[in-house]
Amino acid sequence: MSGTCRCKAIKSGGERCNARAQKGLEWCWNHDPGRAEERRANASAGGRTRSRRPPDELEGIKSQLRTINAAVLQGSIDRGTGAVLFQGFNTMLRTIEVQRKLDHQAHLEEQVAELAARLEGLKGRGRGAA
């Protein structure tokens, strides 16, 4: 086993990396300085797309509305049917909006509760029981 050697990187804890070095290199994949850019790109792309993704539901509704609109204009759907479909989408959009407000409110309530708890902690530290 003379051809392979251990990664020579030192971890943040001060101990040496236990991984095997890549062939012909002194570092494992995680510590290879040549791959640092690649690793960073992977990490940030993964994190960002997950949290900042636009709501697919709304995009879907928008494209369907466009399709219905075009169909009504072309006459392949009669106006009555179009109107009922639009009403349905209106209700759906309103439901999504209400759901969002509720989510937002729940989030705020959580934060308020957390702040209140922190405030209580500060009060308790400053003085004894009133």
Ligand SMILES: [Zn+2]
């Ligand atoms: Zn390593």
